[in-house]
Amino acid sequence: MNFATKAFMIFLPCVLLIYHSLPTRRLKFTFLLLASWGFYASWNPWYLWVILFTTTVDYTAGRLIAVARTPAGKRGWLVASLLANLGLLAYFKYTLFAVQNGIWLAEMLGYSATAPDWALRIILPLGISFHTFQGISYTIDVYRGKLPAVRSYRDFALFVAFFPQLVAGPIVRASEFLPQLVQPPRVSAAQVQAGLQLCIYGLFKKVFIADRLGQDFVDVVFADPAGFAPATHALAMLAYMAQIYCDFSGYSDLAVGCAKFFGFEIPRNFNFPYLATSITDFWRRWHITLSSWLRDYLYISLGGNRTGTLRTYANLVVTMTACGLWHGASWGYVLWGVYNGLLLSAHRVWDRFAQGRAWVEAVRAHPLYRGLAWAATMWLVATGLVLVRTQDLATAWVFESALLGLGPATPGAAVWLPVWVWAMVGLVAVEHGLGGTHQPGWALQTWPSVVRAAVCGAAVVLLVVLGPWVSRPFIYFQF
């Protein structure tokens, strides 16, 4: 069930109504859990076993880790949990990729092979990349002694399956969510207001900006790059950056907003990423819950920056390659992960060099440097996105050369630079400008209620009048 559908518009109020009319914590959470499983099953009831299986395994592993007397025993249960989660993820997400690469390798060696039917029939269960990561974080935290094992299966299952964040995050940590289950959450007026605002903004970003840009411009240009001039390619890249941001952050806003209606707070996932002035800064602002998950559970587990300079860079590349693979089973995503790992390493080298050198610090603080650093960061981010959006390297180069200003002028290629695309990209810029610059009085939330209501009202009007009739699936659902 997509958030931006009529079915969800009916589902959410019904669940809210029943949830808030139930008298006790136990009944509320049991109902919410059943509703969340129902939400999951609405996509494909046959795959409900996946979430039930991982939930049961992680819950049991957590309990057994807590009662194990020896470190080896604890480690054994942790490994069992990791194998179950990563095994399922690997089977559903990477089997076909592995088979295709096996075929490719066999053909290189002169053998002929075809993909077996069972591999072609594998369907990626909804949100598996997200809920398995949540389960893993829980068992690792229990193993590390940062979190006591949860006693109630229902509470743990609700943490895994809570429907607002089930299919595309944010990746909530047990330490953030489980403490909220101790007392029945009371919804405050502030939460209702913030939730309403977030839901309106989320829908606006998803349906009005992301869907419109995707459907009416980005897809058209990417489908036939040869038909358009370099200036159009460059604008399409800019539009794609706006589209993917609005699509995913729109979903996150909706998830956070819906959670507030139930009285829960879940972490934010974006912090105005297109204001980043370095690639490190960008990854602190983009898909924050995934970046921090990878940092805490992979990068640090690999040794982080405590194992020597070269090993630190290797850890960064490995972590970001895993990040790429998490996003999709294809060489494009692997390449994108390696690319980001190398960029983070390069930035770390530059950072280490600058540390303690007063003149470098002075240069870095200069507005001109910051402007150039921002432009360079955006160009690097766009270059990375080209790798995942295009199907092959030749097409990627067409867009990349446009970004570099090297695009050859093809005779007959159309220069298509619609005003409305600029306006949509402009809206994203305004959003970043108002919310992300932290200037006193700029943040929308600090404005008088009548102005905020007017902005929300305008968003609703634009959404209804100019939004596409049918919303497209969220891009991050495929991950």
Added chain:
Amino acid sequence: MTEAGCDGSRPASRSNLYGFVAWLLLGLLGVDALVWATRECWRQHSPDDYRERLHSCRQRPRDLICLGGSPVSEGIDPLWLVGVTLPDGSRCVSPFNLGLPGGTTSEFWHALRHGASSPPKLIVYGITASDLNDRRQEPHGAYSLMDWDDLASWVWARPESAEYITRHFVAARLGQAWQLFRYRDGIRMALAEWAERACPGCCPAAAEQSRLNRDYAARLRRGDGFAPNAGFRHRRYDQFKAAGGVVTNFGFLDGYRLTGGHSGYLHRILDYAQQHDTAVVLLDMPVTEDLERRYPQAFEQYRSLLAALVQQRGVTLLCGHRDAVGLGDAHFADLIHLNQDGADRLSAWLRDQLQALGQRSQTR
């Protein structure tokens, strides 16, 4: 505009919190009131053709109403029927084409029920096989024609499609309560036209569509309900075929079955006519040879049903077969819709047939 704004905010007072929701609701209500006050403009830019036809038909008493689907709305020009002798001996002065594109017999019954301000003297139902195909369920009637009575009657009589029709009916009622949502298409079209005027080249296709919609709205309000699709008027099926064009299927006849759902409403039309002393003529509408060849069983079942109906109810059936009317592929725009030339021929033929029927009933 992300959650960041909500988290880093100063604590808001209770009145400020409720103020936001109150202002938002007030603002949306204000917008709705404005849209409602200017609805005439939005209706012109994106007319709800079923509602417009009904509205037009109700403007004055009609002595002849032509019912049917798009073959009727495209193929019968009521101007040709003015002056024809009606069964009671009077001359027809206000014929109306109540053809509903995309409709089934169920929709035609609802249109007659709500569109006729007084019972007409003659109903000509230009029937065709697709009107009765019970595999078809169309949502337009639920949106634009039916009232609560119609819904209850449908749910009672046709439980197999009760969920479908109730869902669409409720969605329509909710949508119509929110004026902004109801007229969103018209507002969008009007905005496109204004934007194109202010900034030429920014949305030419949408602006052109808006202009066509306004033309269509004006034709719908012309008075006799005849508002043929501009795209069909000069198109010729023979030329389409000569250019190598092939129509692979006609979805309205796919999976053809007659289970009594739509034909039940045909009986309601006949019952209505009987109660109000209105004469009914069923006109078996002409279709292309290609369509009949493609769906032979559907047409066989349909014509058997018509024959049984004539026998049971004694209704007058005019066979408007293409050979009888003198129509060929050149007179069709596609498999089933007549072009301007074809519509003129059929209308003239129908006038002669009705005239003959009228005179015959006088001599009796």
